[in-house]
Every structure is written in structure tokens, then in C-alpha cells.
Amino acid sequence: MACRVPGLSLDFKGPQQRPFRSHHKLSHPSSTGICYLKLGSFHHHGNNGISIKNHNLLFPRKITQIIQAEAVPAPAPTSELDSAEYRKQLAEIYGFTQIGEPVPTNITLKDVTDSLPKKVFEIDDIKAWKSVLISVTSYALGIFFISKAPWYLLPLAWAWTGTAITGFFVIGHDCAHKSFSKNKLVEDIVGTLAFLPLIYPYEPWRFKHDRHHAKTNMLAEDTAWHPVWKEEFESSPLLRKAIIFGYGPFRPWMSIAHWLMWHFDLKKFRPNEVKRVKISLACVYAFMAIGWPLIIFKTGIVGWIKYWLMPWLGYHFWMSTFTMIHHTAPHIPFKGSDEWNSAEAQLNGTVHCDYPAWIETLCHDINVHIPHHISPRIPSYNLRAAHQSLQDNWGKYLNEAKWNWRLMKTILTTCHVYDQERNYVAFDELAPEDSQPIKFLRETMPDYA
Numbered sequence: 338m339a340c341r342v343p344g345l346s347l348d349f350k351g352p353q354q355r356p357f358r359s360h361h362k363l364s365h366p367s368s369t370g371i372c373y374l375k376l377g378s379f380h381h382h383g384n385n386g387i388s389i390k391n392h393n394l395l396f397p398r399k400i401t402q403i404i405q406a407e408a409v410p411a412p413a414p415t416s417e418l419d420s421a422e423y424r425k426q427l428a429e430i431y432g433f434t435q436i437g438e439p440v441p442t443n444i445t446l447k448d449v450t451d452s453l454p455k456k457v458f459e460i461d462d463i464k465a466w467k468s469v470l471i472s473v474t475s476y477a478l479g480i481f482f483i484s485k486a487p488w489y490l491l492p493l494a495w496a497w498t499g500t501a502i503t504g505f506f507v508i509g510h511d512c513a514h515k516s517f518s519k520n521k522l523v524e525d526i527v528g529t530l531a532f533l534p535l536i537y538p539y540e541p542w543r544f545k546h547d548r549h550h551a552k553t554n555m556l557a558e559d560t561a562w563h564p565v566w567k568e569e570f571e572s573s574p575l576l577r578k579a580i581i582f583g584y585g586p587f588r589p590w591m592s593i594a595h596w597l598m599w600h601f602d603l604k605k606f607r608p609n610e611v612k613r614v615k616i617s618l619a620c621v622y623a624f625m626a627i628g629w630p631l632i633i634f635k636t637g638i639v640g641w642i643k644y645w646l647m648p649w650l651g652y653h654f655w656m657s658t659f660t661m662i663h664h665t666a667p668h669i670p671f672k673g674s675d676e677w678n679s680a681e682a683q684l685n686g687t688v689h690c691d692y693p694a695w696i697e698t699l700c701h702d703i704n705v706h707i708p709h710h711i712s713p714r715i716p717s718y719n720l721r722a723a724h725q726s727l728q729d730n731w732g733k734y735l736n737e738a739k740w741n742w743r744l745m746k747t748i749l750t751t752c753h754v755y756d757q758e759r760n761y762v763a764f765d766e767l768a769p770e771d772s773q774p775i776k777f778l779r780e781t782m783p784d785y786a
Contacts (some may be wrong), residue, residue, distance in 0.1 A: 368385050369526040418668065427668060432744030432786045436668060437685050437734040446679040452730045457708070457715050464718040465517050468675050468701050469527070472504035477781050483644055488652065491643070499651015500699045503529040506652065507701040507717055513543040514713040533624045534645075535652060538617035541600040544610050553679075554664055554686040556671045556755065558600065561660055562591070563671055564755035571769065578771055584753055585774040592656040655700065662690050662744065663706045666736065666750050683710040684734050689724065691739040703758050707735060713724050743786035750778050 418424055424436040436617035472765040479498025486494045511517040512528030543562045552558035565584060571576055583591050599605065606614050632641045669686050672678075687710040691697075697704065701717040710717050715723050727735065738744050753775075754762045764778075765772035 340772075394602055415656060429786070430743075430748045431668070432667060432741050433523045433666070433736060433738045435735060435737045438737050440678070440681045440685045442678065444680050444684075446711070448682055449680060449684055449727070449731060450505075453708070453712070453715075453723055453726050457719040457726070458712070459719070460516060460519055460716055461718065462518065462560075465511070465716065468504070468508055468511075468718065471701075472501060472508060472531075475501035475504065478701040479648065480644060483648075486694060491647075495651050496647040497699075498589075500696055502534055502648055502652050503655045504699050504701055506535060506656065507703045509537070509539060509542075509704070510546075511701075511717050513539070513546060516714050516716040531545070532718070533620060533628075535649065536621055536625065537596065538600050538614070538621045540610070540613040540617040540772070541606065544606060544614070545599050550710065552674075552677075553682045553710060554669065554671050555682070556673050558674060559671070561664065563593070564723050564761060567752055567754050567756075567762075567767070570754055574771070577768060580773055581768075581772055585749060585764065585772075588656050588661065588749055589657045590650065592653050592660065596653075628674075655696075659700075659704060661748055661752075662740075663688050663704075665748050667747065667751050667761055668734070671755060683707075684727075684731060685736065688735070689735060689737045691737075692743075693740075741786045742783040746778065746782040746784060749782070750775055 343548050418427075418436070418439050421438070424438065427432065428436045477685060479494060479501045482494035483491065483498060486701070508517065509528040509531035512524040512531070515521065515524060517527060524540075528543070532539045549559055549561045551708070552560070554563075556563060567578055585593065601618065603611055603614060629641065632645055636644060664687060666688065669688075669746060672682075684707065687707045689707050690704045692700075692704055702720045703709075703717060705720035705724045706728055707722050709717075711723070711727070751763050752761045753764045754767060756762045763772075763775065765775045
């Protein structure tokens with residue numbers, strides 16, 4: 338096992354034999370080794386053998402505080418996650434409020450779905466159109482703020498407006514899952530219109546997203562984000578550097594690359610899907626051909642950047658951030674199709690994350706995400722009631738968090754390359770010479786939870 342502090346690598350050789358990185362204290366039920374670092378000296382108490390690799394540790398200022406680090410294993414196998422104390426410790430390190438215990442193999446997804454109250458599946462037209470009203474009003478308010486805000490308040494106006502148009506995406510998301518209206522034509526029209534300001538083709542996204550739900554956290558088949566393949570990472574120095582930036586500091590906007598790669602290539606769709614894909618692409622291109630010139634005509638190129646591009650980048654920040662938090666954590670595995678289990682993937686492999694109330698309101702509770710993966714037919718306005726039911730009946734299996742910097746830092750600096758035993762290997766472990774962006778994140782990102 339291994340424990341690191343900046344500039345120093347401590348290799349603990351014990352029964353677990355897998356590295357784990359942390360800047361936080363953690364004790365493991367089966368490990369008693371404790372190390373102390375004080376003014377460059379190292380003292381060991383315990384039974385584990387230790388080897389020390391000193392990498393020219395520099396002290397720019399006098400250090401007077403004792404740093405205590407206890408040897409722990411890396412992302413744990415099922416047997417270790419059975420321990421409540423261990424899960425509690427991992428939750429603190431990763432920035433979770435709770436890490437769920439493993440789902441027993443005899444529990445099926447149907448068992449979980451059947452436990453939900455029937456009312457959470459009911460479509461309410463008034464609530465559905467209320468969500469449309471909230472999004473349209475908040476977006477209009479955001480455009481007004483942008484038009485009136487002095488330059489130093491524009492970032493706040495962009496943040497509000499980008500969050501508001503994320504609500505458009507959630508409305509289209511409900512339409513794609515047939516949980517917005519009982520009239521399917523209405524759903525297709527509303528979904529297409531809701532996606533247009535985002536330059537998102539509705540039908541291509543719907544086809545790909547359905548596969549994400551059917552194959553959630555399945556290693557090769559999931560169409561949302563998944564770990565980087567080691568072979569891909571090592572295939573080319575240029576590609577490796579691009580991946581490091583993309584899955585590191587640029588990850589909160591990586592949905593832009595995903596949008597371009599997955600939704601505009603007709604070759605990625607089945608023959609029976611192509612006709613609907615072409616219709617959606619035509620709508621998007623028409624919006625770009627008509628809407629963008631109108632914006633530029635009225636406000637100029639600077640106005641296009643100010644009123645459309647910056648809120649759009651704000652939307653992609655949420656799109657990327659929500660997606661990676663929903664399904665990415667050091668302890669949540671991606672599995673091959675031969676060992677994948679739907680109840681485990683949807684109930685135990687999906688993360689509930691609480692955000693500030695204004696974000697939850699503008700984004701229509703999309704981050705109440707576990708019930709959405711138990712059944713995509715649950716409308717967004719019923720997700721909280723469904724989640725309460727899951728907590729009552731299956732609460733010990735749920736992964737839950739409240740958004741915090743430690744959670745983001747864990748994902749951005751740890752969850753990189755796929756490893757069958759450890760789930761993830763960080764870039765700077767495989768290619769330290771190319772991983773300065775990850776080192777930068779480790780050193781500069783806040784660690785508050």
C-alpha cells in the first residue's frame with residue numbers, strides 16, 4: 338500500500354498491496370501502521386514494513402505541524418466496502434456524505450422499481466408546463482441581466498443564464514424519456530425546441546442517451562463518459578497530453594467534445610434511426626443559420642459572445658459537472674458486460690448530489706439522479722418523492738453527496754485510467770512527466786468538504 342504527501346512517496350508493503358493516495362487521515366480496519374512526518378523526519382509505529390522514496394522534498398517555509406498519515410488501500414473491493422466504518426472513512430476522503438454498501442446479487446432492478454409509489458410515475462401536465470415557465474422566465478431574466486450588468490457583474494449574469502438554459506436541457510431530457518406529456522408528438526416538438534438554443538440535436542442525443550441508461554457504467558457500451566483505456570492513453574504522446582488536459586483541468590467542459598463526437602455523425606446511428614436524426618440535425622442547422630446571424634445583426638460579434646456563447650459555456654459546465662459526478666468516483670466500478678449487474682449499476686453506481694437551492698430549481702432536480710436511473714419514466718418534478726422512497730427502502734445502498742470542492746478534486750485528480758482491480762489509476766502515476774496539469778490541480782484546488 339502507498340501513501341503520498343507532496344514531494345514524498347511512502348510505500349507501505351502490507352497485505353493489501355495496492356496503492357492509495359490521500360492527503361487525509363484514514364485508518365483501515367486491518368491496518369495498524371501509522372507514520373509521522375515532522376520537519377523532514379519520518380517515524381513509524383506499527384507492524385507494516387515501509388520503504389521511503391525521497392524526491393527532494395523542499396520546505397519553502399518552516400513546518401511546525403505534525404502530519405499524520407495512516408496506510409490505507411485503494412478503491413476497495415466489495416469485501417472491504419462491506420465494512421460500515423471503512424465506507425464512512427472513504428466518504429470523508431472522497432467528499433461524500435454516504436458511500437452505499439454493495440447491493441446483494443439477489444436484488445434485481447425490478448425489485449427496486451416495484452418498491453416505488455405508483456404516483457411518482459404519474460405525468461402532471463400542470464407541473465410539466467410549470468417547469469417550462471420557470472426555464473423561459475429565468476432565461477429571459479438572465480438575458481435582461483446580461484444587457485444591464487456592468488462588465489464586472491457579467492460573470493454572475495452568465496452563470497445565472499447558463500444555469501437557466503440547463504433547465505431547457507432537462508425539459509428536453511424528460512421529453513426524450515416520455516415523462517413530459519402523454520402526447521408523444523407534443524414531447525417531440527417540445528424536446529426539439531428546448532434543445533435548439535443549446536445547438537443540441539434532439540433525436541441523436543435521445544438515441545445515445547437511451548443506451549446510457551440501458552448500459553450504465555458498462556465499460557465499453559455506456560455512451561456517457563467512462564474511464565480512459567490504458568492502450569489509448571499510451572498510444573501517442575500527443576493524444577496522451579490531450580487526454581490529460583481533457584480529463585483534468587478541462588473536464589468541466591468536456592461535454593463539448595462529447596457533443597461533437599457523438600451527435601453529428603450519421604455513421605454512429607442505426608439505419609432505422611437515421612431519418613429522425615436528419616430531421617433533428619436540420620433543425621439545429623436552421624437555428625444556427627437563422628438565429629446566429631440575427632443575434633450578430635442586432636448586437637454584433639461581441640453580442641453573440643455575450644448573449645449566446647458565454648451562457649452556452651455555462652450550460653456545458655453544468656452538463657459536464659453533473660454527468661461526471663453522477664457516475665464517477667474511485668469506489669464506483671465500470672464493469673464488462675459479462676459481470677455487469679443492472680441493480681448494482683443503477684442503484685449503487687449512480688450518485689445523488691445536493692446543490693444550492695437556486696441551481697436545483699433552475700435545473701429541475703436533475704441531480705436527484707438515482708431514481709432517474711431506477712426508472713427514466715419518472716418525471717423530474719417527482720424525483721424527490723421517489724428518492725425519499727429509495728432512502729426509506731434501500732437507503733443503505735445509496736451513494737450520496739453534497740457538492741463540495743473535495744468531491745470535485747477527487748474526480749479530477751484520481752478518476753482517470755481504467756484498472757480492473759483498482760477501478761482507476763491517476764494520470765500522474767502512469768505518466769508523471771506529462772501530468773503537470775494534474776499536479777497543478779492537486780496543489781491548487783481547494784479541499785473543503
